[in-house]
Amino acid sequence: MTNSIREIPISECYLVIGSNTTENHPVIGSMIKNEVINRGKKLIVVDPREIELARYADYYFQIRPGTNIAILNGFMHVLIKEGLYNKEFVQTRCEGFDEMARVLEKYTPEFVADICGIDNPEDIVAAARLMARLKPMALYYSMGITQFISGVNGVKSTANLQMLLGNVGIAGGGVNPLRGQNNVQGSCDMGALPVSYPAYQPVASEDNKKKFETAWCVPNLSLKPGLTILEMFNHAIAGNIKAIYAMGENPVMSDPNQRHVIEALESLEFFVIQDIFLTETGQYAHVVLPARSFLEKEGTVTNTERRVQLMHKVLPPVGDAKDDWWIVQEVAKRMGAQWDYKKPEDIFEEIRKVTPSYGGITYERADNSIIQWPCPSEDHPGTQFLHKDKFTRGLGLFTPVEYTPPAEEADFEYPMVLTTGRILDHFHTGTMTRKSKVLEENVYEGFVEINPNDAQNYNIVNGEVISVSTRRGSIRIKAKVTEKIKPNTVFIPFHFFEACANVLTIDAVDPTCKIPEYKVCACRIEKVQS
């Protein structure tokens, strides 16, 4: 997030796009609800499913999955056409406006409504006017923007809109992606990415190579960017990747196209995984190492607003389980590393030295105060919101972005659109929540949401087990007939191994950041003959 959770009360208006906030980031969802319901703030929601927030929205757009860019362009088209954008901000803080304006010309409300499959184009105009009138507006998004082959462009569009409105660099505004896992932000910051060292310092740079060779006392760090998860699997099948070392991941459940992942894991010569349970993925390992759970360890995590917080040891470890860092160090030592970390804080002190944005953060500060990176030095208070007086690159760059259709569109053979996501009571692959009494009791099986119209056409009743298939596979799953979902579209949460959505999803990826297109593929539903 460019901005902070505690700024929610400062915003006058919220645009929530591709985020089912009340189920996936419930505490933030409630904060937004409080402002809208109890304090009369305005809300605009864009989502293919009629999520809870849609009920309280002043304008709600039930778009076809994968058409975010079109509607964002539509809002901007209106803002420019009616001269409602923040001209001062655009002139003094940004560049690239003219090229973008040219691209936006054709995104008239009618043109956009047609792409998005919505029948209220006049609301696009009204919503754009509302955005222009109410400052600051905060934009929130989540995987509903990013999990497309056009994910990177979707993110650029959100930035375009907020810059056009002058809602960047001010409290209560911002472009605010909601991170799905408790430490995704931190894993990226720490360089658990194929292209960068900690703090996003590119690996393909001689300077960075030297810097880290010195810091780590090693010769010959590689300049060649590494592979992303999905590439690793492709290369495993092709025979180029021979071994995988996994620290608590469950790609068999979480990655698109499950069969492909299994094939990849089976082609490895060596696969080692450290985790707290023997997961669906662990079954394919040669060695499984027992790790400690979050309540048995100490260390820092970084939340969606860049706030670094300290986790404490609450419980003693289970059996012979060990800290993940200890396990990595023991393997490293056996392979020649001269490491001698005695506790997580020793590692953190090293992190501070090589990660400029974390330089001023200490365990003490993380535990006792609100501290958000960038925080370069110990006398720096941390950064509540980014881009205050200037952007990292100087001027904010408008990037013209065209709407492009998803990789796989509905056709004669697969006439429906499948979209996937999470629900309130469960998390990701269900490894933890499905072993939780209350959560598992609340929702104990998977389901597929179907619009009543489609249910009628296919002669399907609520609760009936049906089959859902795509070009990659087929599952049996209970139908949940609901108005929440758009006609011709179905939704499946991916937490349930018994009815695993990722048997169906497509492994097409965004060309730049390689995010898979979980949010849309073509599918077919069928009645199961009994």
Place this chain on the structure above:
Amino acid sequence: METITLTIDGRKVKGETGQTVLEVALKNSIKIPYLCYHPKVSKTGACRVCIVRINGTILKASCVEPIAEGMTVVTEDEEIVKIRKFILELLLSDGDHNCLYCDANGDCEFQTLIQRYDIQEVKPSASRTPKEIDYESSNALKRNENRCILCGRCVKACREIQVSNVWSFTERGSETHLVADDGKRIGESSCVKCGTCAQLCPTGAITFQTVIGRGSNWELTSIPSICIYCGVGCKIDFYKNRDNILVKAMGNYTGPNEGHLCVKGRFGFDFVHSEKRLKKPLIKKNGVFVEAEWGEALNLVASRLREIKDKYGPDSIAALSSAKCTNEENYLLQKFIRSIIGTNNIDHCARL
């Protein structure tokens, strides 16, 4: 904002415009008792327990009384004590408070005040009627309305913090009671089980169902940590008993969540005590996993990785890091793969 100076119990203290007498007093460790007030919800001044004497004359509910320059406040005198006792006795006689059976015993704001004001057993009031006890309908919450003091915190918690508007009061006078969704049982209502009402309830009228461990409140220890689920990063006080079994999770007020939690953060922690937890390293031998000692497992991992690196080169090895692990662990794994293996093949589930 303007600074305002006032005197509370003879002490000069400072506050800001918009603050109430109670807020300034609490900030200065002056302990005015209260029941309906809670810093995270709106104030109504309903319970009257927090009355104080303003400028030597009138009695006011301090939780709603704005501070003023030069104001003098007395937080307790003979008359105030009498009124407080009267209110507490009335509440006692209208309810049924048998602490022995109550989950809040030892951690009950009402009990604390009963002790502070040295109240002895009172007779049930003539108008007292047995109220709803519902320990079954919800797997998250337990209710015993006989312990309800009608403070309204639960109503406000659900309206202003969770914003699901489940609770409301119905009927009047001695018949006043709480209903979920216009008369449903809590388990059949639209409650999303965030548990905020139970966290704010000053008595044992709304408590948590047992998730895994139990224990008397004075035996529990609490340690703060961060929720393992979504990216909000809620700070949670985890309570465990003397056997190191988790009992409950409470939202910490200094975290980004400001005390609030969702159902996952509140109840989704028992997996750590699961029987299925891995306790020993496992090595696959002839297709089946066999338990091993650390030394053997680590040696095997290191030697296999070294062999593969030597035979096929560093780029034949890849690592998957985890968004559920700490910064330190992620840092160390990427350092390992880059500096010891010699490849940039590392990624995690950020995109998934």
